[in-house]
Amino acid sequence: MARLTRIEQKAVTRRRLVDAASRVFSRVGFEAAPIDVIAEEAGFSRGAFYSNFESKDDLFVELLGRHLDEEMDTLGRSLDRITSAADLAPAIERRYQVLGGDSSWCLLTTEFQLYAMRGGSKAxxxxxxxxxxxxxxxxxxxxxxxxxxxxxxxTPYEFGVSQIALSHGLALQRAANDSLDKSLPARALATFMRGAIADTARPPSP
Structure with a gap:
């Protein structure tokens, strides 16, 4: 097997640090996550962390970008399989079932957004x-x-913003009250979809 080039090795190291940070952030949150723990989780030293990222904020921004790209790809594939307007709400409900089981990403993004708005270096x-x-x-x-x-x-933009707001808000509510049914986010987002497009379907474009 050919040895990795220096650039390839650096890319692998960054990926491992980002993956480790995702796990650590999910467990303890952004602000409570020590850099040493992230580096150790990835199998590297603190020095390796700073050879790849200038700060924890810098790492989070990269993690965020990767996560949102993956989210768009996953959602796009889900919507591509839909053949009628009636399929939209069920597809959204299936897509957001994961939110009910694991709301850590919504909570993490909300935490970092507040942190950034209050003077974070990567605002x-x-x-x-x-x-x-x-x-x-x-x-x-x-x-x-x-x-x-x-x-x-x-508008489509407003529709997307509303979906984001609902998903994050529902994650916060479930975090504050674990007696809420884990299916609530998916069901609520599907209900929003049904209401927002009720009586508006027209023949699909050719």
Whole structure:
């Protein structure tokens, strides 16, 4: 097996650090996660961490970008399989079942957003990445609404923002009250979808 080049080795190290950070952040949150623990979880030293990232904030921004890219890819594949407007709400419900079982990412993103807004060093980068995510989500929704002959009183961008707000808000509510049914986020988002597109379907575009 050929040895990795220095650039390839660095990419592997960064990936392992990002993956380790995702696990540590999920367990204890962003602010409570020590850099030493992240490095140890990845199998590296503190020095290796700082050879790849300038700070924990820097690492989180990379983790966020990767997570949102994966989220868009997964959602896009899910929507591609839909053939009618009636399939939208059930598809959303299936897609968000995972949120009921594991809301750690929603909580983590909310924590970092508040931290960034209160003076975090990567506030501008966070805002840029998340706005790009909102724009991409809106474009994806617009594409499939048009394909399926769906209209809404909300713009596709507003529809996407509302979905994000609901999913994160529901995650916070479940964190505060673990007696809430874990299926609530998925069911609530599906209900929102049904209400938002009720009586607006038209023949799909050719």
């Amino acid at each position: 501008a980068e966070f805002a840029e990445i998340y706005e790009r995510y909102r724009q991409r989500l809106g474009e994806l929704i617009a594409c499939h609404f048009n394909r399926l002959g769906v209209s809404s009183d909300l």
